[in-house]
Structures are given as structure tokens and as C-alpha cells.
Amino acid sequence: MAESATEQVIAGIPAADGLVVGRIAPESGARLGGRRVGNIAQECEALLAAIALAKEELAALVAGEDELAAGILEFQQALLEDDDLLAPIFKAVQSGGSAHGAWDEALDKEIAEYRSGEDEYLSARAEDLTDLKVRVLRAFAGKDTGGQAAYAEGAILVAEDLTPSRFLELDWRRLGGGAIRGGSKTSHVAILARARGIPLIVGLDAQLDHLAPDAPAVLDAEAGRLILAPSDATLAQIQSRILARAAGDAAAAEALAKDAVTAGGERIQVLINVDDPAILEGLSPSHCDGIGLTRTEFLFEGNEPPDEAAQLSVYRRILAWAGGKPVTIRTLDAGGDKPIPGITMEAESNPFLGQRGLRLSLAHLEVFRVQLRALTRAAAEGPLKVMLPMVTLPEELERARRVLDEVRAELAAEGIAHGTPALGIMIEVPAAALTAGDFEADFYSIGSNDLVQYVMAAARDNPALAGLALADHPAVLELIKRSVEAARVRGVEVGLCGDLASDPALVPLLLDSGLRSLSVAPAQLGRVKLALRGYGGKAKSP
């Protein structure tokens, strides 16, 4: 076999966990070729036929799908019955436009409108409109949209992008997994892939025409990479990980619905980290003890910071999902590797040691106050806790608390319902870890990602320093122990919410350090619970 090429790794973003050894299979969906435009009557008929075919295809898809998938497709079906949407398109065709052009233009206009607003939910529905747009455009070419192409067993699908309905059409019993250039972790396709356990990476950093059909490849959707021409050593390593996964998956799936207890019967709190509330759609709150970290950076991705009402509706939705379980929401943690135009400083020489996290919020009180108002109002509806990132000195916490007190007084004066959220800090700066007892915080949460990089002086995004960025280094564990002890003395809660807690292999070390509350990536819940079940007490004697 001519498989002597050198191994090449293409980076992507892991969207649905898993490992596949297979061959590249480019998406074979038909493209809309040069369609011949007919006279007005023919064009009207072509549009009617395309819509009818799209309806037929959607109905067939819905019939074979579960509740989650059918729910996503149902809205598209309804749009094809929407006279208000369709009438202007037929009108455009009657005044001489091409059927596909009129459809394309009208849908693009709607998609732009859905995307333009602040409303996060409506923007996400633009994805459904795009899906429908493409389906009808394909339908102009007639039946068979390429959905039934025969893929080799275990093939790795590569595509520019995948729409939800296209995803559902593909034969995932044969395909092993997918890698797409577009998409995000919170797209419907990513949610569907996770729900079905289909390994998927998004944001693939490659030109697709560089990926030859049938080229041997490894899809590592745990780490978010596609490996072309994998070496024998890589293959052996991946195969052993696949075996370990298979054994672990079954046990983890079983542990997921069970209580989080150690072998000794001790109940451990296990919460989840939320990057974007869209992921909650496919998760059951009964599998966890609440949300230990909600990152709010996703709210600030637009050109303007979100207003109070927009934030409030998101926070309320998260509380509603949790149904009375505690929800910790972190105030904006911009800066470092998460720049936000107009808020973060440009061109800081060392952004990780720069104005980030709470430092930035205290420098932009106008943004901070709006977030605290929305959080305080949401706290009227459930057990919401506010967590401050990147705290270094007790004075910073006190300044934040004064702003929070002012905001509550304001809301009271305005007669607006609000609550009294607990105010806690993240322990991620070594100075704060060493002096945790000096902070009048209502709770502590150890942010291990930053703590590790600051303690080890090794950037976490630099692969050359992977040997130094050791989450289980004794210096890191010592700081965790001190923080736990400070919390015990002050009688407040302490937990850990970094990637460290999501690694089942490191869970015993965290329990040894005295931690009894872990906040983990949702996909790791089952595996972490399984690791807890295997913990019988001190892993190593002192």
C-alpha cells in the first residue's frame, strides 16, 4: 500500500467525544448545478415541486427520528407551510425572477434578520432556516440528494459544514464520525452528535481539497484533531485508547444515572461546567448536583455587550433547567486568551498576566453593573451564586461586593424583584491560593486551568510546554490543600471547576486533597462518577 506519507495533524474543536480509525470520505451531497431558468409558469411550477419534494423528504426523516431530532425538523416543516413566508417568493417569481434565486434571496433575508438581534435563541434558529434553504435548493435538482451514498464502514466524513437535517440523513451506522470546517460546539449538529455518541470535530483547520478520498486517517474527537497518514506508533496508541474507551464507556454510562459516591459510601458533589446554555438541551439535571461554573463570555461575543434583559433571560433559563439545584455563574472573564473588542485592552504584552477577569470588570464598572443587576434579579428565582474570576487581593472582592450591594439597593428602590446571591471567588492566582483565608468570600472555587499555568509558569496552549503544565504537580496539589483548609476554617464551601476535575485519572488525587465538590465537563460526568466509585480512601499513604 502506498501509505508512506508522513503523519500530519489537523487541529479542530472537539464537539462530540470519540475515536475512529478509518479513511477520509468527503461529503457527497449533490450541489445545485447550473439550473436552466424557464418561463414564469415553469418557474412557479419548479418552486412548487421543490417545496413539495422538500416536504416529502422532511416527513420521511421525521418519521424515522427520535423526539429531539423530530423537534428540530418540525419547525422547518412548519415554515414550508407558512403562506406569509412563501407568498412574496412566488410573487418575485411571477415578476420574472428565477425560482431558486427568489427562494435563496428570501431565505437569506430571513436568516440575516434572525441573526441580527440580540436574542440568542432566535439567532440559533437561523441554523434551521439555512438547513431548509439548502434542502429546497437541492430539491430543484430533483430526487436523491446524495443521502444514500455508500460509505465504507467506519469512514470519517469530512465536509465544509453539515446542516441538522443532512446530519440526520447520513448513515451513521456505517460512518464512524465526522470532521467539519464550519460549525460550533453548540450547533444543533454538535448537540445531535453528542446525543447519539457520534464522534465529531468542528472548526477543522484545513482546506478540504487537501484531504484525499480514502486516505487513511484517525479522528481523535477527544483531543479535537484529525490525523492524516497516521504512523504505526500513533495507530497503536489510538487502538489502545479505543479499547480503554469501550470498556470505560459502558461502565460510565451506567454510573451516570447513579449517585456520586465513593467506594467507601461517601457522597461527593458533582456539578457541571457550562460554556453555553445551548448544551443543556440534551442533558438531564438529575445526573448532577447543579452547575458549578457557567462561563458568561459567550454572551459578549456580539459587537455590543448584552443588555440587562438579554442577560436576565439567559440566567433565568439556566436556573429553570437546574430546577432548584444550585447554579454558579461566573462574571465576565475576558482578557487572557478571551479578548472582547471594546472591553479588553489591545496588545497587552502579556495578556495572561494582564487586565483580565475581575480586574477588567472593576475597570469597566458600566459593564459589570449591568451583569450584576441581571444576576441579582435572576437570583430571585432560584439558588444562584455569583463567582468572581481572577481575584488576587481581598480588596478586589470587597470592591465587587460594594458594587453588588449598590446594585441590590438600586433594585430595591426601583421596586424590582431580586435576590441575595452568594458571592464567591475563584482560586486561580497563586497569591489568592496562599492567602485564601483572608478573603471574606461566601465560597471558593479552584480554577485549576489558570492555577496550573501560573504555578508552573507554563502556558496551557503551548504544546512545547506540555511536559511542564502538570496539573498533578505537588505544588499545585499543595495549593489546593491549602484552599480546602482555608474554606474549612472559615466554614464556607470549596470546590474545583477546572479541567483537572474532568480527568478521571486525577480524581483520586483531588479527593486526597480534601475536595468533596467537583464541577466537570458534562460529557465526563459518567466517567468522573465511575472514578469516584473506585475511590476507597487515601490513594497514597502520606
Next chain:
Amino acid sequence: MSDAAKDLTEALGEAVIQDPTGLHARPAVKLTKLAKAHQATVEVRVGAEADWVNAKSPNAVMKLKAGHGATLCFRANGSDAAAAVAALVALVERDFDG
């Protein structure tokens, strides 16, 4: 009252959205389907000030961006206007269940 006048009976009603996630895609589809099951023209808006939109258009209903706690106002005109409004109000009040 003449028969013609009876045909143009207007009915009004309103209900508050219970669902914590607001009027998202599934409820919006249910609402338009129920509106379409009636002869009357049915319109909907959020609150008392906004412009009315066609309650039989899922696209228009989706774009209302009606969140949790928002009041949906209905207005129907036609022979079964009263029944249409009553059914829609009931749908919202039972939180789009069933």
C-alpha cells in the same frame, strides 16, 4: 344583527407564557397549527403596544421573540373567532402541553 355582521365578530384574549425558555420553536409551531385549524383570521402580539402579526405564520410567531412571562395577546376575526381565541389562550395557559 345581520348574518354578515355576525361573520365579522372580533374576539380578543390574552395569556402569559409559562415556559421558562419562552416561545421557542416547538410551542411556536403548535400555536400556528392551532390557529390554522380555525377559519377566522388570527393575529398575535406581545403586550398591548406591538404590531399584530399573523398567528398562522410560524416565521412571524418565531420572530415575536416572546420570552418567559411575556403576555401574548390574540385577536381573531371571523365566524369561529371566539373559539379560536379561547383555544389559543388555553394552549398558552396549559404551557403548550399536548
